[in-house]
Amino acid sequence: MxxxxxxxxxxxxxxxxxxxxxxxxxxxxxxxxxxxxxxxSEGLKRAQEFGLKTSSTGVDGILDHIIxxxxxxxxxxxxxxxxxxxxxxxxxxxxxxxxLTPAAIGPxxxxxxxxxxxASQLEMNVNxxxxxxxxxxxxxxxxxxxxxxxxxxxxxxxxxRSVGPGTRQNIDEFTRTTSGAVEAVxxxxxxxxIIIINPAExxxxxxxxxxxxxxxxxxxxxxTESVHNMVKEVQKYVPxxxxxxxxxxxxxxxxxFMEVEGLGDFLPKYAGNLDIMTAAGLRxxxxxxxxxxxxxxxxxxxx
Amino acid sequence: xxxKGKNVKLHDMSLRDGMHAKRHQLSLEQMVAVSTxxxxxxIPLIEVTxxxxxxxxxxxxxxxxxxDEEYLNAVVPxxxxxxxxxxxxxxxxxxxxxxxxNDCGVSTIRVATHCTEADVSEQHIGMAAKxxxxxxxxxMMAHMVSAEKILEQAKxxxxxxxxxxxxxxxxxxxxxxxxxxxxxxxxxxLNPNTEIGFHGHHNMGMAIANSLAAVEAGAVRIDxxxxxxxxxxxxxxxxxxxAVLERMQANHGIDLYKIMDVAEDVVVPLMDQPIRVDxxxxxxxxxxxxxxxxxxxxxxxxxxGIQARDILVELGRRGTVGGQxxxxxxxxxxxxxxxxxx
Numbered sequence: 001m002x003x004x005x006x007x008x009x010x011x012x013x014x015x016x017x018x019x020x021x022x023x024x025x026x027x028x029x030x031x032x033x034x035x036x037x038x039x040x041s042e043g044l045k046r047a048q049e050f051g052l053k054t055s056s057t058g059v060d061g062i063l064d065h066i067i068x069x070x071x072x073x074x075x076x077x078x079x080x081x082x083x084x085x086x087x088x089x090x091x092x093x094x095x096x097x098x099x100l101t102p103a104a105i106g107p108x109x110x111x112x113x114x115x116x117x118x119a120s121q122l123e124m125n126v127n128x129x130x131x132x133x134x135x136x137x138x139x140x141x142x143x144x145x146x147x148x149x150x151x152x153x154x155x156x157x158x159x160x161r162s163v164g165p166g167t168r169q170n171i172d173e174f175t176r177t178t179s180g181a182v183e184a185v186x187x188x189x190x191x192x193x194i195i196i197i198n199p200a201e202x203x204x205x206x207x208x209x210x211x212x213x214x215x216x217x218x219x220x221x222x223x224t225e226s227v228h229n230m231v232k233e234v235q236k237y238v239p240x241x242x243x244x245x246x247x248x249x250x251x252x253x254x255x256x257f258m259e260v261e262g263l264g265d266f267l268p269k270y271a272g273n274l275d276i277m278t279a280a281g282l283r284x285x286x287x288x289x290x291x292x293x294x295x296x297x298x299x300x301x302x303x
Numbered sequence: 304x305x306x307k308g309k310n311v312k313l314h315d316m317s318l319r320d321g322m323h324a325k326r327h328q329l330s331l332e333q334m335v336a337v338s339t340x341x342x343x344x345x346i347p348l349i350e351v352t353x354x355x356x357x358x359x360x361x362x363x364x365x366x367x368x369x370x371d372e373e374y375l376n377a378v379v380p381x382x383x384x385x386x387x388x389x390x391x392x393x394x395x396x397x398x399x400x401x402x403x404x405n406d407c408g409v410s411t412i413r414v415a416t417h418c419t420e421a422d423v424s425e426q427h428i429g430m431a432a433k434x435x436x437x438x439x440x441x442x443m444m445a446h447m448v449s450a451e452k453i454l455e456q457a458k459x460x461x462x463x464x465x466x467x468x469x470x471x472x473x474x475x476x477x478x479x480x481x482x483x484x485x486x487x488x489x490x491x492x493l494n495p496n497t498e499i500g501f502h503g504h505h506n507m508g509m510a511i512a513n514s515l516a517a518v519e520a521g522a523v524r525i526d527x528x529x530x531x532x533x534x535x536x537x538x539x540x541x542x543x544x545x546a547v548l549e550r551m552q553a554n555h556g557i558d559l560y561k562i563m564d565v566a567e568d569v570v571v572p573l574m575d576q577p578i579r580v581d582x583x584x585x586x587x588x589x590x591x592x593x594x595x596x597x598x599x600x601x602x603x604x605x606x607x608g609i610q611a612r613d614i615l616v617e618l619g620r621r622g623t624v625g626g627q628x629x630x631x632x633x634x635x636x637x638x639x640x641x642x643x644x645x
Contacts, residue, residue, distance in 0.1 A: 151362075153361055153362050153363060155363050155629045157627060157629075157630070160419065160420060165422070168420075168422045168423045168425075169422075169425055169426065170426060171393045171394055171423045171426070172393070172397040172398055172399075172426060172427075174394075175394065175395075175397055176397065192361055194361065194363060194394060194395050194626070195394040196394060196624065196626045196627055197394065197417065197420050197423065197624075198417075198622065198623070198624050198627070199417065199419040199420065199622075199624070200621065200622030200623075200624075201622075204621070204622075207630075207633075209363070209629035209633065211362040211363065213362070244633060244637070245632075245633050245636040245637060245640075246636075248632075248636070253362060255632070257629070257632075257633040257636070
């Protein structure tokens with residue numbers, strides 16, 4: 001038996017295609033199917049060129065192939081509106097769902113913070129929060145792992161070109177989901193998230209600011225070490241994750257300034273916000289594969 | 304210039320843009336004193352919100368002395384004739400804040416985006432229009448793009464349900480000809496029932512001249528603040544603008560002496576620093592930088608020893624937009640490292 005988990009990507013757009021390119025290099029996940037709804041779409045054609053099987057009739061078009069092709073993991077890069085149905089149909093067949101939409105019907109997953117826990121429990125649907133969440137919540141967690149954080153605030157600044165119509169039509173969803181995850185995953189008692197879209201040309205690299213208010217005087221040495229360690233953890237799957245300044249301390253306020261450069265697979269390098277989503281999604285599936293290979297978890301039985 | 308008989312609706316910014324100059328620390332008593340004075344002077348519309356709009360309360364922009372809800376609940380019931388507006392920046396505030404403001408009795412919602420990003424305002428403008436509020440689309444940093452681009456973005460906001468569109472000179476960069484061109488194109492091309500507004504800053508000393516140009520080109524709503532209490536070198540000083548409109552025989556509906564007295568007796572005494580075109584405020588206008596960056600850059604200068612002017616010029620060069628206050632400390636740290644100061 002191959003150690004690789006076979007995968008389907010739903011949504012052949014920018015995110016799905018970038019994810020595919022990363023997945024083709026993976027030792028743990030093998031892309032088999034690309035699913036879309038438009039037979040003429042560029043994304044499906046590209047996937048075919050890369051040797052994938054494709055379906056243009058949505059998730060329904062591949063349900064009959066899941067068992068025979070031994071598909072174990074799915075990535076949903078469509079929209080929150082259709083995710084719940086996609087997830088239900090595939091979960092029923094024993095496919096683990098990695099949710100890259102804002103639907104968030106499963107628990108939030110930020111790999112260096114709580115992926116291990118989700119994988120060990122064989123969580124069948126995990127949600128990748130938001131781009132801003134992936135870039136900042138590791139830093140909130142780095143502080144809250146040292147001492148209690150009563151307030152965590154993140155500011156994500158992204159280039160206009162990297163923000164698609166879905167995010168624009170429901171920008172409140174970014175704000176709510178990210179602030180919720182700053183609390184639930186980051187460990188802050190209260191969270192706040194701000195997103196700024198900048199149209200400068202050439203496009204600016206994604207940048208993120210993280211502020212935490214600690215309950216007691218911050219232990220500067222311990223927090224600084226924790227932040228540096230966490231940066232290294234994220235760099236394992238996003239090499240362009242960079243600490244620009246900080247942590248700096250002002251009373252009980254701890255501030256960290258980050259920049260995220262993408263790998264430039266399908267999406268341009270400045271779109272670190274999109275890259276960190278696809279990289280985190282893939283990292284998540286890889287962890288499930290590793291745990292299954294080591295026998296730490298047992299994938300759903302197949303007849 | 305002939306503005307005789309033109310109607311101008313003045314919109315006061317002292318209690319919203321002025322919050323930047325006060326680091327969002329106005330007391331409820333000060334809010335009530337200013338707003339009742341303005342109401343008595345005949346100002347029809349007064350904005351009351353955190354400087355960065357509903358939900359602006361944050362480490363990034365500053366925690367205010369009171370919540371938006373507390374300010375609104377203090378001011379709205381005290382108004383005899385004036386209506387109250389609130390500002391909302393998508394990405395900072397959400398429709399939940401909008402509903403809260405509506406519940407507090409706010410009549411006008413102004414949804415503000417960067418001048419090229421109007422499509423993030425659809426859900427907020429749509430919701431405000433659905434609640435039958437006076438709904439304004441507010442295009443910030445309008446000096447950064449062409450008149451045609453402003454029009455394209457204005458049409459988006461209009462299509463979402465805005466009944467008024469603002470051309471906003473957030474950096475105080477524009478000169479009158481640019482105001483004439485942009486307001487004129489909006490007036491010519493938008494729905495005739497859509498009102499046009501102009502929001503100026505005095506960083507280049509042009510706020511009065513620009514506001515007059517806006518009225519001449521077809522704007523009916525003009526923002527200003529008493530004694531100029533606002534970000535940067537302040538907004539169009541309302542008492543001055545009223546006196547000018549009076550001389551030009553435009554219809555403004557304001558009691559000049561009363562608004563002069565609010566400026567002198569109520570607003571000037573509560574200022575933390577004089578609101579004037581100092582070298583840093585002038586740099587905002589000259590370099591085209593968002594006016595509320597002023598105090599942040601001055602604080603970074605005090606902390607890291609990099610001149611505020613140098614920081615602001617670099618922020619302008621990098622094309623920063625409204626809301627990027629976090630960039631200021633980050634940049635100051637980088638500049639201080641490069642110069643061997645830290």
